[in-house]
Amino acid sequence: MSVPALSAPPHPSATSRDNRETDGDDPGTPLVSWSAVRALAGRELVRFFRQRSRLIGAVAQPVLFWILFGAGLHGSFTPPDWAPAGLSYQRYFFPGVAVMIVLFTAIFATISVIEDRREGFLQGVLVAPVSRLSIVLGKVLGGAAIAWLQAGLFLALAPTQGMPLSFPGIVWVLLFLALLSIGLTSLGFLLAWRLDSTQGFHAIMSVFLFPMWLLSGAFFPPAESGWLAWIMRLNPLTYGVAGLRRLLYLPETLPVTAGLPAWGVCLAVTLAFTVVCVVLAAWQARQRTAADAR
């Protein structure tokens, strides 16, 4: 058995960085190693397309909800004041289902953080010379890409529901959806990182993530006043759903009401929510604790 000659580690800047003053943290690592991000995100995609059941779970359930609730609640649905004339429940529910697909896919994608830890894959990544931010971005961007792709496919049905999208409309929808996907996947990552069982995640999903979606205006119109109105107003996802709704209902411009924030507000809140979730996820992953070695 022959042995390969030892080559220098493949980091051209390694030596210069090693001589820098250090202050107790990871000074030798670039903030983001895009090669690592690509590797980890690519892994998420490959895994996803190999597990058909995940594809079905994340798309079929929301579509089924949409069809069944759309048909079932059709008669009892009272369109809100701001609604365009003749808004059917199916059409009202449409943006909410897209957000549900994003949320469910984000959840499935981030549950794998727990599996990675349990199955040992994560520890190999944690001892690699990449920043924790790279690890978070790899996982989040991979999961978000899957969520984005699935919700995007669903939104292709929009024209059949009387929502004819113009070209700039499509671009805006896809960009907004990408933002939402990254935000919700980061939120999932944030919740999953410290958990040691997928059961724990399912509990969080049913008491936190699912109600968050339910109270976002996705399923029923936001209340205009009262305690429910306040919860919905504080729910960042309300702005995601409202933003998507405004984009999908174009060229109709809906009025601004307490339950339906202006487009600029929707975009600003969704952007802020995404940035906060990404930063918190990265910050949390940087905390090196004994739990990493579980």
Add this chain to the structure above:
Amino acid sequence: MSAQPSTSSSPAVDVSGVSFVYGDKPALDEVSFQVAPAVLFGLLGPNGGGKTTLFKLLSTLLPLQQGTIRLLGRDVHRQPAAVRRLIGVTFQAPSLDRKLSVFENLACHARLYGLTGHSLTSRVTELLDRLGLSERSGDKVESLSGGLARRVEIAKGLLHSPRLLLLDEPSTGLDPGARLDLWRYLSSLRDESGVTVIVTTHLMEEAERCDDLALLDRGRIVARGSPAELRRSLGGDCLTIRGPQPESLAADISSRFGVAVRQVGEDLRIDAQTDHSLLGRVLDAFGPRIEAVSLARPTLEDVFVERTGHRFWND
């Protein structure tokens, strides 16, 4: 604090005053040792002795609580990234993605170490070839036997040509042939590329293959040296006697022949025997009270027993 590139005179591994507790459960207590470069070093100890904790500290997975660790001249606490570039780590627990193929696993890991494009492909192919995995390159890891998956783990730790290789119980799940191959390969890495190899093990026969050893028990280092040095430290051969009433037999042998008799579990031991006539004299005097007796060159297990006063395997 600046990093000093390691030279041949400075140790590859320098552990000093390292203690570690999980909650209030101590795992390591003031552990200090050094390992010279290009040495195959073994951390031998029973399960629960602190090997794996020490391994996780060395591999930068666990944060240090107390003490310092320098690997190849770099401080693990201050320069984890620099350390991580230089070390290759093979964990005891599997760390492969079972849904990905062998090649995909290695390629994903190689990218984490900055390998890309042609150099990535050729390096992965080279290691697959070297570890006899070429034919399984496209197979999913979940379809591999435990031994083959283990080899992929080892290949993974070698991708970036590390100068220090850390392996936690590397032979777990390997059949004897594959185990032999692995040790041959580790030796050749040391000899031809000057790689320092740190191996944890609870197997005596593996420890025998190391150049240098630290025996770890209950979070402390109880002995240091090459296997031959450790055995010699016992000063001679080891007489082991078994009988139905070990307590009284020990007292009688001790008073009759003036030797120190230690009871270890069911056995009585008389260490450091250079005068082999004692065996015959003990048999003549206490034959009926003895079931079995053996005179043997000391093993590493004898060294462990001598240093800790208890058996390696606590039943």
